[in-house]
Structures are given as C-alpha cells and as structure tokens.
Amino acid sequence: MTHSPEIRHLFAFDTEFDADGTVVRPGAWTPAKRSYLPAEVEALVAQGRLEARQQALGEIENIRAMALSNIAQSVASAMPTLKAVAQAHREQSADLALAAARA
Template sequence: MTQTAPIVSRPFAFDTEFDDAGTVVRASTFRPMKRAYMPAEVEALVAQARLEAREAALAEADSIRAMGLAAIGQALSDAMPTLQQVAQSHREQSAELALAAARVIASSALERMPQGPLQSALETLGQEIDATPRLVVRASGLDDEARTKIEAVAADAGFTGAVAFRDDPSLPAAAFALEWADGRADFDPGAVAERLSTALRSALAAEAGHGEPLSPRSSF
C-alpha cells in the first residue's frame, strides 16, 4: 500500500510580523479592494483613464506615422536609381532631338547661303588679314558670282591684297580653308556638328556622375 504525504492546509496567512514587545516589524502588504467610490473619485478616475487612453492613442499614432515616413523614405531610396536613370535618359533623348533639329536647320541655311560661313570668317579675320598681300580661298563651287561676293566682303573687312581662289571639289558644301602669310583658318560643317555632339555627350556623362570625355575629336 502506497503512503502519501499529508497535506497541510493554512486557512489563514498573516504577513505582519511583530517582535516580542508587540511592535510591528514588517507591515502587511495586503490592501483590501475598495468597493465604493465617491462621485468625485469616479470623475477623477474617468479623467485619468481618458488621459491615459489619449496618450496611448497619440503614442500609437506617432509610431504609425514614423513607420509610414520610414516606408516612404525607403520607397524613395529604392526608386531613386530608377528615377535618375529615367531623368538621364530623358536629358539624352532631348539633347539628341535638339541636335537633330539644329542639323536640319543648319543644313537648310547652308543650302540657301553656302558662302555664309566664309563671309562671316572674312569679317571676323579682318584685322588679321588686312596687312597680308595675298589671301588664298579654298572651297567647292566657286563660280564667278561667289568669287565676286567674297572679294567684296574681303574688301569691306579691310583687306587690300590679292584674293586667289582654289576650287576644291573634295570639300563639302559650305566648307572652306583660308590661307595667308602667317595664318590659316578652315571650316567643315560636319566636323563642327561632330564636335558639338561630342561635347554634349561629355557634358551629359559628367552630369550622370562619370565625367570622362567620350573620345573627343580634335578637328577645327
């Protein structure tokens, strides 16, 4: 037969301790629950509960707002590389479109006035060529009318020497080369367009964060 240990029950437990003289050494921690409240106490408890609820709601709202802002910041951070790529692509396409439009306009202008760049160069170089005795003009399509206009522009620019013309069919339309005693100047519309395109690509590359030039050509 198995024997079990007896169960000792303590119907009452008092945690107040007294010394031999009856003085309280440690007071009881037991506090009876209050069963009734005065109306003023009820109002105070309700006001306190409302205040605590409001503070808890505000704290939760701040936490939600902080999490929302963090989520927005993370989304923007994740989207930034794509946005930068889209913006860069838009700038490049806009620049290419502007260059294409400029080429069309320039080509149309040069067809109407093929000697326009040559006349502008003579006007700009007036002080440099005014003392030289001879000026050589190389270009294509130099008919009598074009030669007469060039001589008139050179004279208006202050040049009093002789103008020698060299018709060079290998030069494209509106291209020319000027040679005098101590200098030279030339113009090629295709080379100018290429330099502008290269300069623009280099500027776009620098704006994108890598500023190395994209193989610029050194032509005048």
C-alpha cells in the same frame, strides 16, 4: 548558482491578541476601498481617458514613423531608376535639339 526562494505572504496574521481575546497590537492590513464618491469616480474616469489618449497618440506616432520609413525606403529604391530615366530624357532632348539645329 543557487536561487534564494521568494518569500510569499499570502495572508498577514500580524494582529496580536492577549489571553482574553482583546487586540494588543492591530495588524497593518487595511481592506481595499470598495465604494467611491461620484467626484472620485469622475477623477478616475478622467485619468483613465487621459492615459488611453496618451497611449493612442503614442501608437499613432509609431505608425506614422513606420509609414515615413516605408516611404523613405520606397524612394531610395526608386532613385536609381528615376536617375536613369532623367539621364535618358536629357540625352534624347540633346539629340532632338541637335536634329532640330541641323534641319
């Protein structure tokens, strides 16, 4: 199996110049925006807060689900013991009722 090599473009040299040095065709590259208006900053901060809140709520939901799973496992493992204790209590109550009836 052969892998095709990835073509990487670290630098885009797509601007064309003529012999005089005049730009014939400008490149498609545009620099990243380095300054923002206060309203843009507030919008970005609000978006970041919303994303962080949603992520935190998702994590809380996962923790809640794990806790409920642990509770369910604990109850399931304790159920046979609880059934045995309840049965013993019933038997002892019946014995006590019979003893009280005889007396």
